[in-house]
Amino acid sequence: MTMLQNGKVILAGAGCGDPELLTLKAARYLQQADVVITDRLVSQAILDSHVRVGIPIMYVGKQNLKTDSTSQETINQLILEQALEGKLVVRLKGGDTAFFSNILDELETLVQHDIPFEIVPGITAASGASAFAGIPLTARGYSTSVRFLTNYSNDLPAETYQELAKTNDTLVFYMSSTSLDHLVDQLLLHGIDSNIPLAVIEQATTPLQRVYTCQLGLFKAQLSHQLFLSPSLVIIGKVVSLHHRFQWKNSEASAEHYFKPINNRLESPLKITIAYGTETGNSKKLATDLVAIAKQKKLLTKLVSLDQYRLSDLTKEEYFVTVISTQGEGEPPPAAKKFYDHIHRSGFQLPQLKYSVLALGDTSYPLFCKAGEDIDSQFEKLGSNRIVPIQKCDLDYQTEAEQWFNKVLDQVFLADQSTNVVQAKPSEAAVKSVAKPAGKTIYQGEILTHFNLNDRGSKKETWHIEIAAEGLTYESGDSIGVVPKNDPATVAAILSVTGIDSATEFTYKSLPSSLFELLDTKLNIANLSEKVLERIGAIIGQDLKGASLDLLGILQKFSIKSKETLEAILNVLIAQSPRLYTVSSSPAAQGEEVHITVARDVFWIGEEKKYGRCSDFLSKHQVGDQLSFFVQKNKRFKLPAQDKDVIMIGPGTGIAAFRGFLYEREAVGATGRNWLFFGEQHFASDFLYQTEIQNWYATGVLNKVDLAFSRDQREKIYVQHRIKEQGAELYLWLEGGAYVYICGKKDPMSTDVENALIEVIMVHGNKTNEASTAYFNELKDNHRYHKDVY
């Protein structure tokens, strides 16, 4: 390492794309650098070919100005820290060092701390783009001057537009392609000659460079729909017309990005879990606010109450923030007790975990913030890495907490970037995983979680089951198929009644099977239909009409012990068919886990209470049990593009699909709005996934939620009533292109909901019945209406 007493900082421009546009001086410094701090808009090839192996490269890029990933203050701090360690720091910036950059802040920091520095210029985009597009900026006879400007935030004053409209100078706009509509409008409004041409040069000087041109007057018709890839540069002036004569580089028609988003963020977004332990609700409120901050910075977040946190997930977490209050005697709130005890148990380590703790308390108690302190020091003992020191807050916590959290996020970004680049891999296009062939894979899953979502006193029993299976692939909206096994006690009783060995080979519908296989999984031996009873009756010469007997009952009653008779009986039984359950999870959030939401079906045969076979089978499982299943694709029930609005109507277990959808939308950071309609019998006992839905609403994943609890008042209220109540807004969403999904019971729910939707379109779209039905059918034709009903 080149050790200098106080280090030195080289502020160098890397040029605007083509790696060969780097200056020799910059290249030499890069070869000598002890550390490189770089922007996003720097060609990866420059880093690959000039920086020595093993030298840390830190990405502090700003993706765009609204969502800066790293604050300027943090960048200054980082440069300073590295320099003070005596290192030669190369601070590499896209283009030149000075045009529309924050070099001034960095220079001031260096001067303040007496750090020696040099500035190495780079080829700025205006030079690079105009050269590579064949547009000489001040071509004789066309223009005598050129101006470099930016209009990224649309806030130029009217006088400026007026002046720009009149000038003969060539105008070069940086960072303005997204506000181009406005810019062109304003120039035209202020009287610019509409024949003057404009050029937009995408990804200038890179192999993916593309040039668009048109006259200002035709911009609206020809280019205003175009979304330009970043970075792009705008040139306005007569010189643009020279492009057609002197262009020497082909325009690429590609939508690929040359500069990859930091850390391939779009492919693998940075996730942070914010877990809270609350008694009075303050920690929860605060945690929700922190989620909002993280979202603004484009992080994916998971908000979870510690009493609902699956403790085994700790080993899978990377960034984990705990917000926790302390009770009077220094103990954690009851809701955090399990978590607190869990991490204080010995025998495991969490070395992958990067954590920070925000502790709430009251200074008037002696053990101020004790619970938070305990957790902070315990994570350290478990080998986890502290992101920033614990922040302890008294009763007025808001400002302190937010400042602290911003520090956490800055460190998260930095840590993420530096670790990723040191082990840099060449930036390759996203590798699409190859879809599995259509044949159904049978997965052997293990049940991780298994509980009844309904509270005591409910008439319903709805089981939430989480199953992990290695190599599992599926998508939200799919189903899994499960074949129920028969009750083992019944199977054993049948074997003992007949006295036939379980391994004996039987033929069922001309295929060989062991008796055990047939009884255990292959045949339906409970709830026998009238027809089946009749056929068995014919075999054994008895009248079984109306008998409420299952197979065991029949074998017992008529003491059947002959293999031949049994084989004949088995052959009239119906084969077990798999039951399908819509998944209530998303692989984007749950990985190789699938969740299902199973209502235990209850029905009556006469006076006898019976349970649906498969739902009963699933409800009786326990954590740790094995379960085999397959994935049933449902191509017709998939989420639309991320920026589309989605309306989800899912009463009862219909919520399953939408829990999966919402996890998916949250995990990928979808920008479209989400609206959920849910209904059940009682608010207090049947609000399935209530706390998850509350958190999605609090963190803005869900924009609207409407609930219908049918039995909480004298008159029954169902989702279709809520749909009608919300008709005006719902129609607006439809007009705005929203996609509609229905999941749940086919009858009468889906019919009632469809009628309600047609009524809404009729009333709020001011349409006749026919026109409204046509509008609805059009939704279907355009794949904006999807049903998964059963």
Added chain:
Amino acid sequence: MSAKEKLSVIEAIKTASQGLRGTIQESLGDQLTGAIREDDQAVIKFHGMYQQDDRDRREERAAKKLDRLYSFMIRLRLPGGFVTPAQWLATHEIAGEHATGVIKITSRQTLQLHGLIKSHIKPTIQAFNKAKLDSIATCGDINRNVLCSSHPNESPIHAQVFAYADKISELLMPKTKAYYEIWLDEEKILDRKEEEDPLYQDRYLPRKFKIAIAIPPNNDVDVFANDIGLIAIIEEGQLLGFNIAIGGGLATTHGNPDTYARLGTVIGFIAGEEKTLKAVYEVLTIQRDYGNRSDRKMSRLKYTVDKVGVDWFKKELERRIGFDLEPAKPVVFTKRVDHFGWQKNQQGLWYYTVLVENGRVLDEEHLPLKTAMWEIAKSGFANFRFTCSQNLILSEIAPENKEAVNAILEKFGIIQHTEGSSAIRKNSMACVALPTCPLALAEAQRYLPSLITKIEPLLEKHQLDKEAIVIRMTGCPNGCARPYVAEIGFVGTAAGKYNLHLGGDRQGARLNKIYQENLEEAAILATLDGLFESFSAERVLDETFGDFAIRKNWVTA
């Protein structure tokens, strides 16, 4: 403004509440949660409700991904504790349809229902309204339900005294129409001037305010435990007026030595309705103007009185009412009892006082009390009155209907339960506490009956089973069941642990003191066993247990 004088958070909520409206409407519209918004939790108290959640169920529900089981308690305004049979029937129906089904008689002579979920509040209040019942100002920083000696047989002029409870309640009602607007869908007040409130202004009182009227010699209302106590002075069948006592209040805070229980101080005598009402009103205005609004633990009238001094307070009161108080009349309380069983008044009407353990009217396997009361209400033969010890008086029963009522009481075992219960059970009382009360540190009404069952044999062992010792239990130091004026008081400090208080007198005129702290059940029983043994052996004739405790210096008076 120094930190000390900074107004408490609740003060800002009150003033900003737009006449106690807050954002209750919006809170009711929040579909995702059974809770209302934080500030509204303070505002809704003035409408007679508390938000609670079932603390026993938090963990289990969280595991089911369900939010806390939020529900609301609603308390009626029943000055003097009286409802008609039709009103009882309505309450019975409402309890079944919207609440847990249990009708709770409170230690302040009113009825409350628990477990209303948010969407049931409005239908409940509307149904009560149909029965001419309301819950205005039964909680919150305002005058609460006004108490009055409950048994009409206390005096031939009971009705005349009883009428004061209603008059005082009306006089001290808030002027805002928010209750009608929010719950009964009445038209919105456009000009808030219409509901200008010269008494409460927009800040209400610094803290809750309690008033009781007693008819000596029975102190069944615990008159000295109230902010204002009015003691009826009756001579030769004429109501002369009232002695007025101020600054009673029992709530304390564990570990805060600045807080204390205090009995009301009698400051004089007032004759006539107009003057009495005026004096009551102006005590409230002084408390409004001088009460502590920064520390809610120090804001009851008792602290205000001690802060400014009784003399100053009296002078200020006389200045505000424009006349001098007369010297207090001599008066003696000799008892603090409910008259269980049958009683007849001078007009020949019959009364039956039913023992309701901890005030909970419900159907239990061996005691279908709720059904019995329903049948009696259906007959229309009796009115319903409630005592401050949470018992129920079937009242104004015509002689020709007495047999029918008696038959129903017999049929459901009510007579056996009332008259067969031990003296201490009849004189015991507990607050609600766990699982719904957010302040509770320990059990109370769910636990006291079983503790009594274990105390009874100890008394028998020492031949004390006829002693009507007053035993009271609360789950926290706030004192809802008035444990500080019991002969044996249990004040919860933590799960299963209680401070044992001794030395209160039987009439409720002397506070008890802590004898031992943080006792668990075994220690409680062992301690009481020893105390009873000593009491049985050494008491002088008719000496009460409370007085004996003082004489023996177990605690100092």
